[in-house]
Amino acid sequence: MIFCxxxxxxxxxxxxxxxxxxxxxxxxxxxIHYQNPKIVAGCIPIQEDRLLLCRRAIEPRFGLxxxxxxxxxxGESTEQAAAxxxxxxxxxxxxxxxxxxxxxxxxxxxxxxxxxANLANGHFGPGAxxxxxxxxxxxEIPWDQLAFPVVRLxxxxxxxxxxxxxxxxxxxxxxxxxxxxx
Amino acid sequence: MIFCxxxxxxxxxxxxxxxxxxxxxxxxxxxIHYQNPKIVAGCIPIQEDRLLLCRRAIEPRFGLxxxxxxxxxxGESTEQAAAxxxxxxxxxxxxxxxxxxxxxxxxxxxxxxxxxANLANGHFGPGAxxxxxxxxxxxEIPWDQLAFPVVRLxxxxxxxxxxxxxxxxxxxxxxxxxxxxx
Numbered sequence: 001m002i003f004c005x006x007x008x009x010x011x012x013x014x015x016x017x018x019x020x021x022x023x024x025x026x027x028x029x030x031x032i033h034y035q036n037p038k039i040v041a042g043c044i045p046i047q048e049d050r051l052l053l054c055r056r057a058i059e060p061r062f063g064l065x066x067x068x069x070x071x072x073x074x075g076e077s078t079e080q081a082a083a084x085x086x087x088x089x090x091x092x093x094x095x096x097x098x099x100x101x102x103x104x105x106x107x108x109x110x111x112x113x114x115x116x117a118n119l120a121n122g123h124f125g126p127g128a129x130x131x132x133x134x135x136x137x138x139x140e141i142p143w144d145q146l147a148f149p150v151v152r153l154x155x156x157x158x159x160x161x162x163x164x165x166x167x168x169x170x171x172x173x174x175x176x177x178x179x180x181x182x
Numbered sequence: 183m184i185f186c187x188x189x190x191x192x193x194x195x196x197x198x199x200x201x202x203x204x205x206x207x208x209x210x211x212x213x214i215h216y217q218n219p220k221i222v223a224g225c226i227p228i229q230e231d232r233l234l235l236c237r238r239a240i241e242p243r244f245g246l247x248x249x250x251x252x253x254x255x256x257g258e259s260t261e262q263a264a265a266x267x268x269x270x271x272x273x274x275x276x277x278x279x280x281x282x283x284x285x286x287x288x289x290x291x292x293x294x295x296x297x298x299a300n301l302a303n304g305h306f307g308p309g310a311x312x313x314x315x316x317x318x319x320x321x322e323i324p325w326d327q328l329a330f331p332v333v334r335l336x337x338x339x340x341x342x343x344x345x346x347x348x349x350x351x352x353x354x355x356x357x358x359x360x361x362x363x364x
Contacts, residue, residue, distance in 0.1 A: 004187070011187075039219055075288050076288055099353045
């Protein structure tokens with residue numbers, strides 16, 4: 001942020017009175033511009049013993065496989081966001097959404113909220129952001145071609161819980177891996 | 183949003199190509215400014231059979247009672263945000279945080295994430311945003327002086343679950359009550 005979205009003047013970065021963190025502050029109109037984490041809501045769409053993955057048609061991670069998920073919009077509930085993203089990316093209607101994972105990713109200021117869900121009917125297909133959408137049995141999961149660490153984590157927890165048919169809500173953090181030395 | 187925070191020119195509201203919702207778009211530098219829900223993280227701080235509430239020293243709802251909670255910051259996990267807010271508002275250290283409520287409030291684009299937590303030691307007191315902080319047994323809860331519907335909902339679920347000592351994660355939505363006819 002360079003300019004104040006309220007008055008158009010340049011903002012500065014400073015700690016406002018009574019605050020403890022630097023913010024973008026407009027000294028012209030006194031607006032403090034807070035920036036906060038975003039929620040990414042998505043589903044594990046399930047049909048019998050298979051689950052649905054999407055192959056990304058967009059960057060980042062073009063061509064890799066992901067669970068349908070995306071940024072929650074204003075005016076939605078978390079379940080509505082997860083179901084909408086599943087419709088947009090996989091053309092799939094889901095039902096029986098149950099919260100399964102709350103995964104904070106502090107270094108990119110995102111919180112993933114992943115729901116287990118059943119496919120409502122047999123229909124699915126690639127949305128605008130997907131090259132391909134298909135159902136996978138566990139032994140077919142393309143573990144070495146997953147788009148994001150949070151997708152791997154969600155799938156690992158799911159297949160670990162599956163034999164016991166008990167699915168607690170997992171609340172975990174994904175920490176940036178340390179950079180390798182050159 | 184009136185001005186582009188990237189280049190300072192006036193933005194317009196329009197549906198970008200490939201999108202389905204109106205956004206603030208800068209036609210000068212082509213930036214699309216997305217606006218997304220915010221996470222409010224907080225705790226039910228517990229000590230034996232009592233829980234901690236804060237009486238608000240700020241608007242809105244000055245003078246009414248609330249659970250310690252506030253906007254999650256960039257770079258935090260949800261638990262870190264809940265513990266930080268409890269320290270800021272109630273000068274109380276908490277431990278053993280366990281996710282208890284995920285409450286979407288679509289009409290104000292907020293998602294509350296409430297954790298059960300134990301007070302780590304006997305210490306607590308009013309932070310800058312609180313007039314007063316105290317522990318309440320169930321029969322002492324000031325039900326008619328609670329600051330927000332989400333505080334009531336959290337406490338109702340908690341005291342309903344308490345006898346069975348089983349605390350599932352509650353995922354619910356708080357819908358704006360219909361306006362009364364004049």
